[in-house]
Amino acid sequence: MESLVGFDTLALHAGASPDSATGARAVPLYLSTSFVFKSSDHAAALFNLEQAGHVYSRISNPTNAVLEQRIAALEGGIGAIATASGQAALHLGITTLMGAGGHIVASTALYGGSHNLLDYTLRRFGIETSFVAPHDHAAWQAAIRPNTRLLFGETVGNPGMDVLDIAAISAIAHDAGVPLLVDSTMTTPWLIKPFELGADLIVHSATKFLSGHGTVVGGILVDGGSFDWERSGKFGELTEAYPGFHGMNFSEENTVGAFLLRARREGLRDFGACMSPHTAWLILQGIETLPLRMARHVSNAQAVVDFLATHPMVERIGHPSRPDHRSHELAQRLLPRGAGAVFSFDLRGTREQGKAFVENLQIFSHLANVGDCRSLVIHPASTTHFRMDDAALHAAGIGPGSIRLSIGLEDPEDLVQDLKRALKAAQRIGSSGASGAPSRASS
């Protein structure tokens, strides 16, 4: 059945059919903490994985299950787990695979929150991370240690837009007997299918393009079912009896689903970072129009990039559609529909001019989010990536004066006009001489 229908149909139908009890066509929202057992035996069977069903909404919920099936279908995976946020999805993925003593090799081109989790927070709990430039394949290889359990990168880094060569990095990971986890938040399955390129696990911040309307915070962890945990021999968490869940050996229980079994039965159960069903429902509304929205996001982004490329106030545009972007060729190959709608550019001007630019935008909203249907703007070095020092910022493709744009669904002409107006305001400040000679804006 799967290949009988296309992506757009899956975005509307995977995981859901008219409600058998009421005939409701839209996905019902099950705002119920718990679900009634048919009998004591049924209860025991559910707890012991002899039967499948819903027990308690921290572990699973019917509305969330539709979202999980739908994302798994769109990604070509075996299943998914909805979480409280993208950060919760990343945390769940990591902690399912390792504890203290584990090691991760990660791209430097990461969302600031992910970088912080890896570089500071998890280190407190004994999980170390080595950071490498996403395009430096030798560095990925060299950073692998005997205790490495995971390679991690973003499909397209936020906001430098470094494209990860998933096939090459997954080959390095697999040679080392470890999986590759990618964050596909910026791309969504509409722009790239990481499992088809060799990734083993995917995380999304569903807060962004998947939900698409800036209304919820949520995350998704998807398993491609491709990584052979037993053959690797490095993941006793999945291949040995686990006293924390009925002595279950997850890989014996399900040959390709061991990771998801443990992630749900341990990580979601014990860490508890589950998604609200209401959030899942809202994300589902977003996913129904994902193909239409992504096409518009990408075309609008290109219109904005093309405009900025002609403007004298713009020193650099960090978008892979530009021939001078270091991921240009890779993006042409891996992302034929476009590299996304979140990118940064550098103003040719002073700090005051940068500030004037942001403050004179009228359609773009100055806030900390991306992937909204509305266009957004922010200064990463002082906000989303503020914990990074200059070297780490540089490695992530962010300058101290970089402006990040998330291009929405407005009329592209209006976006260009808004930018033109704000750039003119910034230019006026520069020509007044108040800030001296033009230089790169800095925070």
Place this chain on the structure above:
Amino acid sequence: MIITVQGAPLFVYTGGRAFDAAKPTMLFVHGVLNDHSVWGLQSRYFAHHGWNVLVPDLPGHNRSGGAPPDSVEAAALSVIGLIDTMQIDRIVLIGHSFGSLIALEAASRIPDRVDRLALLGIAYPMRVSEALLESSVKAPEEAIRLVTRFSYSGLVAPPSALGPGTWLPGLGRALMRRVLASNPDHNPFYAGFLACDRYDGGAKAIGRVHCPILFVLGDEDQMTPAKGAKGLIDQAKSVQVLRLPVGHQMMSEAPDRVLEGLRVFVK
């Protein structure tokens, strides 16, 4: 656990419980390019409800060594070998698809030791097109895509093998890829399809079986359409038929209804 059968190591899932000679035993047989895990929910249930369950990976499949059986008869001998090795006098045999032919053939060879026989997703003859046979060798990924396409009835699944949030077509495809990759020396995909296609002992076998037989058939089954079981049903001596509104992979598409059908049948 690993049991040596016919000189090769056979992996046998026991549902999370150790084998207990004092309990009755049921043995589950999987289909082409599958393994024990397709029976995960049903077998684990019975293992915790008074039964021994033996769920082997067929020879040459995933954790089991040896060459994959290239005939239903050879596979049946392997199943009987497991029963003998475990010194089991009486047993319930349950098979799905290729595994249902194997269970039928095994039951026909030891009819006095089989108390019940359940045949899920069975058709006889179980013809496999030349194109699919050829694809299973020359373009296995395409063959897996086709089998996935015809194995599920829709885009919606109830909570299943991995619990809620499982995308069944993806799970099935990943398992087939894994089983195929597990055996670099032989092709269990081709061997299984060939065995199904060539098996001509079904009519004779059903005549030898004298225990009650349960047929579980999917109304939406495009791999082994339900009408394909009619000949066997007509010949069976003691027969029950359970029709379910699902496709070929009924254990994952309707796990609770399959379980309930088996529970009632073996009561």
